[in-house]
Amino acid sequence: MQATHDHAAGHDHGHAHPTGIMRWITTTNHKDIGTMYLWFSFVMFLVGGVLALLLRTELFQPGMQVVEPEVFNQLTTMHGVIMVFGAIMPAFVGFANWMLPLQIGAPDMAFARMNNWSFWLLPPAAALLVISFFVPGGAAAGGWTLYPPLSIQMGPGMDLAIFALHILGASSIMGSINIVTTILNMRAPGMTLMKMPLFAWTWLITAYLLIAVMPVLAGAITMVLTDRHFDTHFFNAAGGGDPVLFQHIFWFFGHPEVYIMILPAFGIVSEIIPAFARKQLFGYTSMVYATASIAILSFIVWAHHMFTVGMPATAQLFFMFATMLIAVPTGVKVFNWVATMWRGSMTFETPMLFACGFIFVFTMGGFTGLILAITPIDIQLHDTYFVVAHFHYVLVAGSLFALFAGTYYWLPKWTGHMYDETLGKLHFWLSVIFFNVTFFVQHFLGLAGMPRRVPDYALQFADFNMISTIGAFGFGLTQLLFLYVVVKCIRGGAKAADCPWEGARGLEWTVPSPAPYHTFETPPVVR
Amino acid sequence: MSAPNSPPPTEATAGVAEDNRVTLRKLLVVTAVMFGFGFALVPFYEKICEVTGINRIVKRDDHRPANTQVDASRSVTVEFDANLRSNLPWTFRPLESSVKVHPGELATVIYEVTNTSDRPVTGQAIPSYGPMLAGQFFRKVECFCFDKQQMAPGERRQMPIAFVVDPGLPTEVNTITLSFTFFEVEGRASAEPATPARGGRS
Numbered sequence: 001m002q003a004t005h006d007h008a009a010g011h012d013h014g015h016a017h018p019t020g021i022m023r024w025i026t027t028t029n030h031k032d033i034g035t036m037y038l039w040f041s042f043v044m045f046l047v048g049g050v051l052a053l054l055l056r057t058e059l060f061q062p063g064m065q066v067v068e069p070e071v072f073n074q075l076t077t078m079h080g081v082i083m084v085f086g087a088i089m090p091a092f093v094g095f096a097n098w099m100l101p102l103q104i105g106a107p108d109m110a111f112a113r114m115n116n117w118s119f120w121l122l123p124p125a126a127a128l129l130v131i132s133f134f135v136p137g138g139a140a141a142g143g144w145t146l147y148p149p150l151s152i153q154m155g156p157g158m159d160l161a162i163f164a165l166h167i168l169g170a171s172s173i174m175g176s177i178n179i180v181t182t183i184l185n186m187r188a189p190g191m192t193l194m195k196m197p198l199f200a201w202t203w204l205i206t207a208y209l210l211i212a213v214m215p216v217l218a219g220a221i222t223m224v225l226t227d228r229h230f231d232t233h234f235f236n237a238a239g240g241g242d243p244v245l246f247q248h249i250f251w252f253f254g255h256p257e258v259y260i261m262i263l264p265a266f267g268i269v270s271e272i273i274p275a276f277a278r279k280q281l282f283g284y285t286s287m288v289y290a291t292a293s294i295a296i297l298s299f300i301v302w303a304h305h306m307f308t309v310g311m312p313a314t315a316q317l318f319f320m321f322a323t324m325l326i327a328v329p330t331g332v333k334v335f336n337w338v339a340t341m342w343r344g345s346m347t348f349e350t351p352m353l354f355a356c357g358f359i360f361v362f363t364m365g366g367f368t369g370l371i372l373a374i375t376p377i378d379i380q381l382h383d384t385y386f387v388v389a390h391f392h393y394v395l396v397a398g399s400l401f402a403l404f405a406g407t408y409y410w411l412p413k414w415t416g417h418m419y420d421e422t423l424g425k426l427h428f429w430l431s432v433i434f435f436n437v438t439f440f441v442q443h444f445l446g447l448a449g450m451p452r453r454v455p456d457y458a459l460q461f462a463d464f465n466m467i468s469t470i471g472a473f474g475f476g477l478t479q480l481l482f483l484y485v486v487v488k489c490i491r492g493g494a495k496a497a498d499c500p501w502e503g504a505r506g507l508e509w510t511v512p513s514p515a516p517y518h519t520f521e522t523p524p525v526v527r
Numbered sequence: 528m529s530a531p532n533s534p535p536p537t538e539a540t541a542g543v544a545e546d547n548r549v550t551l552r553k554l555l556v557v558t559a560v561m562f563g564f565g566f567a568l569v570p571f572y573e574k575i576c577e578v579t580g581i582n583r584i585v586k587r588d589d590h591r592p593a594n595t596q597v598d599a600s601r602s603v604t605v606e607f608d609a610n611l612r613s614n615l616p617w618t619f620r621p622l623e624s625s626v627k628v629h630p631g632e633l634a635t636v637i638y639e640v641t642n643t644s645d646r647p648v649t650g651q652a653i654p655s656y657g658p659m660l661a662g663q664f665f666r667k668v669e670c671f672c673f674d675k676q677q678m679a680p681g682e683r684r685q686m687p688i689a690f691v692v693d694p695g696l697p698t699e700v701n702t703i704t705l706s707f708t709f710f711e712v713e714g715r716a717s718a719e720p721a722t723p724a725r726g727g728r729s
């Protein structure tokens with residue numbers, strides 16, 4: 001977002017900034033770093049999207065047409081890894097970098113240099129993932145969950161993926177430490193914890209989750225690595241290890257991970273809905289407690305991903321009921337959003353459209369999640385397209401739509417220009433329609449028994465797969481429209497006021513648009 | 528937070544920086560502990576499996592005289608099933624498809640195997656139980672599945688399995704299906720004793 005800097009770089013302060021590429025490599029400014037995070041995640045989103053379109057092309061018709069089965073497996077695996085670790089997570093960190101200091105009245109993140117490192121670890125990790133397609137044996141192909149025995153047996157592509165995950169994990173941990181420290185120690189005077197915007201709250205809790213579970217993932221993949229090369233037998237059954245152990249450790253990380261990807265989305269939506277309903281958020285306190293309960297519960301439900309491994313019935317019952325319990329705080333949130341809209345004077349600019357779309361479609365994903373939590377049904381639906389549909393409803397229509405909503409909401413603050421409202425709305429409608437075309441039919445495919453991660457399928461599944469592929473291409477192309485809208489907004493457009501949204505509240509709207517390079521060097525006072 | 532509003536608050540900034548370092552240290556400790564926690568799950572998991580017996584599905588049971596008390600008050604139907612894998616060029620079937628036994632009673636059933644090919648083939652039988660729960664109450668005293676079976680070209684062999692159904696079998700189970708699948712043992716193992724096939728992943 002070049003415009004921001006042209007405006008601010010030269011004359012605000014006496015000292016000289018490095019220019020050109022060095023400026024971006026050496027920057028410790030939270031806005032620069034946030035911008036880089038956002039662009040990085042968008043590029044990775046396109047890369048992961050191209051992989052997904054290759055998958056959908058193969059699945060357009062039954063039979064093998066485009067890629068070999070081995071390549072198909074690499075595509076499913078890398079699509080998952082890249083979207084989760086390369087696109088969604090860095091995008092939320094980008095939002096955190098840009099908005100948290102502005103929202104809590106801090107001059108910058110707590111550890112500005114570490115912030116720079118956190119970002120610059122990402123491109124090498126992404127490079128490792130891309131390079132892994134070209135090593136002998138190709139990229140990792142055992143699914144994004146890296147289950148042994150496959151992950152122990154595969155070629156060097158798996159090593160590259162493991163290194164990449166180590167690096168991405170280190171980056172996330174550093175980013176999270178930064179966020180926790182910033183929020184705890186650097187709030188403006190008067191900004192008590194319970195006055196913080198919900199986006200800050202959800203990110204505080206998310207950052208704690210990250211610090212708690214990313215090291216566990218690091219441990220799990222380290223064990224895979226030593227099983228591969230140093231003759232340990234953590235997961236190698238031939239040596240007395242147990243592959244199911246990996247699943248337990250992985251999902252101990254994996255379930256909190258899904259909340260890591262959705263809690264900041266809840267935060268963004270909780271900012272946007274009050275702004276466009278022109279009302280205070282209904283039930284602020286309950287929102288905070290609901291977020292915290294979701295985070296705590298997320299540590300005791302992991303085995304719902306592995307009901308089919310042969311658990312005792314008692315364990316299945318425990319994990320089933322614990323999982324269903326999470327629906328309660330999540331329900332509180334959805335209720336509060338709807339109650340915020342109740343009798344509000346709502347307008348539907350693009351951020352609000354995406355936020356409403358989020359509530360609607362994310363809730364559908366939540367319901368299919370409840371269905372999958374029921375052990376006997378899960379055993380039936382395990383590893384079918386029903387599961388694929390479920391987690392795309394919460395990750396695409398959940399996390400991604402919230403990211404779009406947040407982008408449109410804060411774009412005027414970042415660039416100083418209003419985006420093209422018509423094109424933004426078009427982006428929303430095309431996204432939500434094509435999303436449902438792509439994924440709604442996958443529920444039926446899963447119920448009829450189509451397994452995931454398989455390049456070919458029985459003829460009975462042909463029609464729905466064709467529909468799904470058409471939807472996927474529509475959805476993919478729609479995102480180029482998003483890119484166009486953002487670039488157009490950076491280049492120019494109507495001048496944005498300091499607070500371009502009538503109902504928006506918060507410290508970020510008290511600084512000029514675009515936000516100057518340095519803000520809140522003198523802390524604002526919050527009443 | 529006690530940052531005064533006017534001139535660049537150096538003292539306050541230093542205070543915040545110190546607070547930040549303290550927070551950083553605490554969070555790094557949490558990170559390290561959680562990294563260790565991942566590894567601590569390994570022995571923890573093993574202990575749980577040991578205590579609950581989850582990983583002991585099939586156990587060779589040659590030590591105990593078991594409960595020799597025959598529970599004549601009920602009887603259990605044991606059905607026999609035979610399968611072949613890996614294009615094993617054999618025929619394989621039980622001579623009786625099912626027997627009725629009282630829990631605690633010793634029974635013997637014969638399986639017949641024929642090597643229909645013109646080469647020696649070594650196979651290993653793997654049992655499985657339906658319902659899975661029955662496995663732990665099914666005591667095999669003698670079984671051809673304890674060892675690899677090497678069959679000369681064209682050889683026909685009758686092999687016994689002697690078993691006792693443990694009287695502890697839950698009463699709601701009145702039928703047990705015992706299914707054997709023969710897998711071909713390939714490579715070094717079938718080429719003759721030499722070194723046992725183990726170690727290293729392949």
Ligand SMILES: [Cu+2]
Nearest residue numbers: 254255302305
């Ligand atoms: Cu889960």
